[in-house]
Amino acid sequence: MLRTITQLFPLWAALFSAFAYFSPAAFVDLKSQIVPLLTIIMLAMGLTLRPKDFLNVLSNKKAVGIGLVLQFTVMPSAALLISMLLAFDPVLTVGMVLVGSVAGGTASNVICYLAKGDVALSITMTSISTLCGVVLTPFLVQLLAGQNIDVPVMAMLMSLVKIVLLPVGVGLLLNVFMHRVTEKLEPILPLVSMVAIVLIIAIVVALNAKQLASIGPIVALAVVLHNGIGLASGYWISRWFGFNHTISRTVALEVGLQNSGLATALAMKFFTPASAVAGTIFSVWHNLSGSLLAGYWAKRPTDDEKLKVQTSN
Numbered sequence: 310m311l312r313t314i315t316q317l318f319p320l321w322a323a324l325f326s327a328f329a330y331f332s333p334a335a336f337v338d339l340k341s342q343i344v345p346l347l348t349i350i351m352l353a354m355g356l357t358l359r360p361k362d363f364l365n366v367l368s369n370k371k372a373v374g375i376g377l378v379l380q381f382t383v384m385p386s387a388a389l390l391i392s393m394l395l396a397f398d399p400v401l402t403v404g405m406v407l408v409g410s411v412a413g414g415t416a417s418n419v420i421c422y423l424a425k426g427d428v429a430l431s432i433t434m435t436s437i438s439t440l441c442g443v444v445l446t447p448f449l450v451q452l453l454a455g456q457n458i459d460v461p462v463m464a465m466l467m468s469l470v471k472i473v474l475l476p477v478g479v480g481l482l483l484n485v486f487m488h489r490v491t492e493k494l495e496p497i498l499p500l501v502s503m504v505a506i507v508l509i510i511a512i513v514v515a516l517n518a519k520q521l522a523s524i525g526p527i528v529a530l531a532v533v534l535h536n537g538i539g540l541a542s543g544y545w546i547s548r549w550f551g552f553n554h555t556i557s558r559t560v561a562l563e564v565g566l567q568n569s570g571l572a573t574a575l576a577m578k579f580f581t582p583a584s585a586v587a588g589t590i591f592s593v594w595h596n597l598s599g600s601l602l603a604g605y606w607a608k609r610p611t612d613d614e615k616l617k618v619q620t621s622n
Contacts, residue, residue: 315419315499318507319597325511326593333515336508340577343512344468346505347574348476353498353505354415355480356491358436365433372547372556376413376434379543379564381445385409387538389453391531399457401524403450404584405531407572408591410449412442415502416596417566424603426559434563439477442568443469446575461579468578473571506570506592513573513589516582524586532590536598539565558606566595 329336366373388409392402413435421431447465454460484491514521543564547557573588 315503316600318416318503319593319600321503321507322510322593322596325507326514326589329511329514330518330521333518336512336515339508339512340516343509343574343577344472346509347570348472350415350502350505350570351473351476352480353502354435354439355477356484356498357495358432358477358481359484360481362429362432362436365429366437369430369433371550372430372552372560373434373437375547375550376543376560376563377438377441379539379546379560380413380438381410381441381449383542384535384539384564384567385449385453388535391534395527395531397527397531399454400581400584401528401587403454403458403460403580404528404572404576404587405535406450406454407446407576407584408532408567408569408587409535410442410446410453411568411572411575412438412446413563414566414568414570414595416599417562419499420566420596420599420603421559421562423600424558424562424606425555426562426606427555428559430556430559431563434559438563439473439568442571443474458580465575465579468575472574509570509573510589510592513577513582513585516577517586517589520583521586524583525590528586529590529594532587532594533598536565536591536595539567540598540602541565554609562599562602566599567591569595 385406386409388405389402392405397405415435418428418431418435422428444466446469447460447462450465451460451462517524540561543561544557547560548554552560569588569591571588573585573592576582576585576588
């Protein structure tokens with residue numbers, strides 16, 4: 310039941326977005342809760358991690374390395390290029406660059422499972438990119454968008470430490486030393502994260518209700534293109550490097566599915582509500598596109614499944 314509710318995330322996000330658009334007063338006053346809600350999401354992520362998730366990088370060095378390079382090169386540069394092609398102003402551009410510069414999203418782990426990918430590798434890549442993003446995200450935003458808008462690099466870095474590093478670290482420690490307790494909580498953690506991100510989306514929609522009609526469609530186009538570039542580059546570059554379908558699917562989802570909730574929170578904290586629109590739309594779209602892609606891949610046999618069929622014959 311809980312899993313079904315969680316898998317319907319795009320539906321809940323769309324419903325709450327519509328409600329917030331037509332009744333913004335219900336969510337506008339919750340603006341100050343965006344960062345606490347994101348902290349809850351990162352704590353929930355930490356509660357699912359174990360030290361071995363970070364140590365697994367040693368046995369998957371090449372795949373993790375390629376994923377990280379694509380994550381922090383293709384996604385930020387694609388965000389900037391799309392923004393330039395669509396003639397975005399500095400506010401919308403910094404929002405797109407923020408989405409491109411954050412780490413992979415936790416949704417990639419669930420969708421990777423549905424797509425018959427390598428879930429252990431997905432969790433490892435999310436964990437490593439999350440830690441790297443604490444330092445890389447502010448500097449990438451400064452590098453790519455800092456010419457036209459003031460980017461408070463050090464303030465953003467300290468916020469990422471508080472919003473990401475500390476909650477994830479606390480969750481990890483709790484999972485190590487109180488595993489019997491956290492194990493019981495694990496089934497509800499995806500639901501907790503989903504509720505938090507849906508509320509963040511609704512708050513941002515409410516704050517931008519007056520201008521969404523004008524900027525929403527063009528930002529949605531940018532988000533679809535951005536997400537598509539991430540998924541395609543992750544898959545085909547992995548295949549070019551000789552990885553099998555299972556690992557290539559995993560890298561694709563890790564690169565294409567961003568921690569857009571974090572991008573939204575950072576945009577709200579350091580820039581303007583309009584700069585958070587890209588993260589808001591991405592939060593809905595990447596879960597929908599990822600789920601559709603996972604459904605397609607789930608019907609296509611992986612290399613291991615093909616091998617089993619061949620040996621059985």
